[in-house]
Amino acid sequence: MTQDYLGRIGNLIRDARKHRGMTQQQLAEALGTSQSAINRIEKGHQNLSLEMLARFGAALDSEIVSVGAGPTHLRVTGPTTLSGSIDVKTSKNAGVALLCASLLNRGRTTLRKVARIEEVNRLLEVLESLGVQTRWLNDDNDLEIVPPAQLDLSAIDEEAARRTRSVIMFLGPLLHRMEDFHLPYAGGCQLGTRTVEPHMAALRPFGLEVKANEGAYHALVNRAVEPVRPIVLTERGDTVTENALMAAALHPGTTVIRNASSNYMVQDLCFYLEKLGVAIEGIGTTTLKVTGRERIDVDVDYSPSEDPIEAMSLLAAAIVTKSEITIKRVPIEFLEIELALLEEMGLQYTRSEEYLADNGRTRLVDLTTQRSDLRAPLDKVHPMPFPGLNIDNLPFFAVIGAVAEGQTLLHDWVYENRAIYLLELNKLGADVKLLDPHRVMVQGPTRFSGAEIVCPPALRPAVVILLAMLASKGTSVLRTTYVIHRGYEDLANRLNTLGANIETFRDI
Ligand SMILES: CC(=O)N[C@H]1[C@@H](OP(=O)(O)OP(=O)(O)OC[C@H]2O[C@@H](n3ccc(=O)[nH]c3=O)[C@H](O)[C@@H]2O)O[C@H](CO)[C@@H](O)[C@@H]1O
Numbered sequence: 001m002t003q004d005y006l007g008r009i010g011n012l013i014r015d016a017r018k019h020r021g022m023t024q025q026q027l028a029e030a031l032g033t034s035q036s037a038i039n040r041i042e043k044g045h046q047n048l049s050l051e052m053l054a055r056f057g058a059a060l061d062s063e064i065v066s067v068g069a070g071p072t073h074l075r076v077t078g079p080t081t082l083s084g085s086i087d088v089k090t091s092k093n094a095g096v097a098l099l100c101a102s103l104l105n106r107g108r109t110t111l112r113k114v115a116r117i118e119e120v121n122r123l124l125e126v127l128e129s130l131g132v133q134t135r136w137l138n139d140d141n142d143l144e145i146v147p148p149a150q151l152d153l154s155a156i157d158e159e160a161a162r163r164t165r166s167v168i169m170f171l172g173p174l175l176h177r178m179e180d181f182h183l184p185y186a187g188g189c190q191l192g193t194r195t196v197e198p199h200m201a202a203l204r205p206f207g208l209e210v211k212a213n214e215g216a217y218h219a220l221v222n223r224a225v226e227p228v229r230p231i232v233l234t235e236r237g238d239t240v241t242e243n244a245l246m247a248a249a250l251h252p253g254t255t256v257i258r259n260a261s262s263n264y265m266v267q268d269l270c271f272y273l274e275k276l277g278v279a280i281e282g283i284g285t286t287t288l289k290v291t292g293r294e295r296i297d298v299d300v301d302y303s304p305s306e307d308p309i310e311a312m313s314l315l316a317a318a319i320v321t322k323s324e325i326t327i328k329r330v331p332i333e334f335l336e337i338e339l340a341l342l343e344e345m346g347l348q349y350t351r352s353e354e355y356l357a358d359n360g361r362t363r364l365v366d367l368t369t370q371r372s373d374l375r376a377p378l379d380k381v382h383p384m385p386f387p388g389l390n391i392d393n394l395p396f397f398a399v400i401g402a403v404a405e406g407q408t409l410l411h412d413w414v415y416e417n418r419a420i421y422l423l424e425l426n427k428l429g430a431d432v433k434l435l436d437p438h439r440v441m442v443q444g445p446t447r448f449s450g451a452e453i454v455c456p457p458a459l460r461p462a463v464v465i466l467l468a469m470l471a472s473k474g475t476s477v478l479r480t481t482y483v484i485h486r487g488y489e490d491l492a493n494r495l496n497t498l499g500a501n502i503e504t505f506r507d508i
C-alpha cells in the first residue's frame with residue numbers, strides 16, 4: 001500500500017519536473033540532494049518526509065499533494081541584481097481572443113506556444129463545458145481545439161466563466177451558431193466598471209440583441225438583420241473590435257469596421273482569421289474591411305505572437321533592479337513608444353536586428369539593458385489606443401518612476417480603479433500620491449525595503465509590486481497571487497532563472 005502511494009507520488013514528481021523542463025540533476029541541485037536520490041524517489045523506492053514533499057512542491061512550483069487548496073504566496077528576498085537572458089512568451093490577450101475565435105471554425109485549430117496561464121485555463125474550462133475538445137499537445141504548450149457539431153450552452157461552467165471577462169468574446173462567434181442563448185456576466189480584474197455596451201452596439205447590426213438579467217446575458221439573434229452600413233465603434237476597444245471581427249468572419253458579405261483597434265491582439269486575431277479563409281483589408285489600421293464566409297471548416301495551425309506587456313514587465317524588472325539582462329523576442333512595434341519614453345528618461349540599452357515571430361508577421365527584437373540612472377519624464381505619462389503607450393504598460397511606469405530622480409505624473413484616464421492600487425508601493429518605501437482616482441504622482445528615487453502585501457485584485461499592479469519587492473532590501477511577502485497567474489506563466493521561477501530569489505509557498 002505504502003509502496004503504491006510512493007510510486008504515485010514519484011510519478012507526480014516526475015511529471016511536474018518534466019513539465020518544468022528540468023533534468024533529475026537540476027532538480028537535485030535545487031534541493032541540495034543527489035540525482036540518484038531523485039531517481040529513487042521518482043521510482044517510488046524511497047520514503048519521503050512531509051518537509052521534503054513541501055520542498056519538492058516549492059522547487060517545482062507545483063502542489064504535489066494537495067494539503068488544503070489555499071492560495072499561493074511569494075516570498076521575495078532582495079535586493080536582487082538580475083543577469084542572463086529570458087524569452088518573452090506569447091500574449092494572454094491574443095491567447096484568449098484566439099480561443100474564442102476557434103468557435104468560428106468547425107475544423108481543428110492548433111495554436112502554437114500558447115501562454116499557459118490561468119486566464120487561458122478558465123476559458124478552456126468553459127470551452128470544454130460546451131463540448132469543445134481541447135488538448136495540450138506537448139511541453140511547448142501547443143494546444144489543439146476541436147469544436148463539436150453542436151455546442152451545449154446549457155452545461156456551461158459558470159464558475160469558470162465568471163472569473164474571466166473574455167467570455168464576452170463568445171458573443172461574436174456564437175451568434176452564428178445559435179439564436180437564443182445565455183452567457184454568465186463577464187468577470188476579470190477589478191478595475192472599476194467596464195462597459196459592455198460597445199460590444200452590444202457593435203453586434204446589433206448582425207441581429208444580436210442582448211438583455212442583462214439575473215447574472216446572465218440573454219442573447220437573441222434575428223437572422224434577417226445584417227450589416228448594411230459600416231460598423232462605427234464608439235470606443236477603439238480591443239475586445240469589442242475582436243467581437244465585431246468574429247461576427248464579420250462568418251458573415252458572407254463584406255463588413256467595414258471603423259474606429260477599430262489595431263492593437264497586437266487584434267492583429268493576431270486577423271492573421272488567424274486570414275488562415276481560416278476570411279479576407280481582411282486594413283490590418284494594422286483603424287478601418288477593417290472583412291469579407292467573411294458562410295461556413296468555416298478547415299484544419300488550421302497558428303502561432304500567436306509575443307506579449308508586449310510581458311516584455312514591458314521584464315524591462316521594468318531590469319530597470320528597478322538596475323540590471324543588465326537580455327529580453328528576447330520583444331514585439332517591437334508594440335513597445336516603441338514605451339522605449340522612446342524610457343530613452344528620454346535616460347535608459348540605455350541595445351537592440352538586435354529585427355526578426356519575425358512564428359506567425360511570420362510580427363517584428364521581434366532582442367533588447368539588452370544597461371545599468372542606467374533614470375530621471376523623471378518632463379511630461380505626464382498617459383496611455384492612448386495603439387500606437388500610443390499601452391494602457392496595460394502604464395502601471396510599470398509607477399515603479400520605474402519610483403527609481404527615477406524627480407516627480408513622475410501618471411494619468412490613467414482609461415480605468416476608474418487601477419491607479420489606486422499603485423499606492424501599495426508606499427508599503428515598500430515608495431512615495432506615491434493619489435491626486436485623484438485617475439492620476440498618481442511618484443517621487444523618486446526610492447530606497448525600497450521589504451514588507452508584506454496582499455495582491456491587489458488587478459494583475460499589472462500586482463506585478464508592479466512584485467518587481468518593487470525584487471529591489472527591496474530584506475524579505476517581502478506577496479500574498480494571494482492568483483491574479484498574477486491570470487496573465488503570466490511561471491513568472492516567479494522565470495525571474496529566479498535570472499537570479500531573483502522568490503519562493504512560492506502556501507498556507508497549510
Ligand atoms: C482580453 C483583452 O484583450 N484585454 C485588454 C482589452 O480589454 P477590453 O477590450 O475588454 O477593454 P475595455 O473594453 O474594458 O476597455 C477598457 C476601458 O477603456 C475605455 N475605453 C476604451 C477604448 C476607447 O477608445 N475609449 C475608452 O474609453 C472603456 O470604456 C473601458 O473602461 O483592452 C484593455 C484596454 O486596452 C486592456 O487593458 C485589456 O488588457
Ligand SMILES: C=C(OP(=O)(O)O)C(=O)O
Pocket residue numbers: 165188189191392459460487
Ligand atoms: C486588464 C487586463 O486584462 P483583462 O482585460 O483580461 O482584465 C490586463 O491584461 O491588464
